[in-house]
Amino acid sequence: MSLVNFTTREITCKIVYYGPGRSGKTTNLQYIYDQVPPERRGRMVSLATQTDRTLFFDFLPLDLGTISGFTTKFQLYTVPGQVYYNATRKLVLHGADGVVFVADSQIRQLDENLESLQNLQVNLLEQRIDVRTLPLVFQYNKQGLPRELVLPVEELDDAMNFRGVPSFGADALTGNGVFETLRSVSELVLRKLSEEPSA
Ligand SMILES: Nc1nc2c(ncn2[C@@H]2O[C@H](COP(=O)(O)OP(=O)(O)OP(=O)(O)O)[C@@H](O)[C@H]2O)c(=O)[nH]1
């Protein structure tokens, strides 16, 4: 849940990168961390197994500077994608202002993507977050793999993006699409915030 402090004129928003195991969520945050100037970011916290699977979450605080007179901070989180970490996913998802669904574009991963998307919907419903109005963008990652291995963005949109929200092809390893995705979800979150009646 975004925190708006009118006294210190500070806004803090929480963005969660969600998706199946190995889709590239942690890679997104690592790329963002590497690119953002040190004065704009805090320490990135990653809790991973020895084989680099996210065990609990990754956390990256970003300072977006001043927007409409408010110091604006974003906290980026990733969930652990592996199916059996659902309790942790629920914890990390709690209070999210926006979600980036990172799908793995590989043809053979389609079922995992759909399963994870369904899991997201169930967990949001359980937390009484309105799935239809939550700021959400899709990122179809690993588009840089050979063409015969991946589904094109349009087909992934047909399979997953029923709300018709913004979607981006990406290659998180090289950073292609990473900032476009972040910018898009940030805009949706800030727009929603400005539409809500102020506290
Ligand atoms: N070819 C290719 N590999 C990628 C891309 N993005 C991530 N990877 C690789 O995919 C593997 C998994 O990436 P992670 O970022 O750890 O995946 P994750 O979604 O955080 O996985 P969990 O923490 O298990 O949920 C790593 O070996 C990455 O280097 C991409 O765009 N292209």
Ligand SMILES: [Mg+2]
């Ligand atoms: Mg991870």
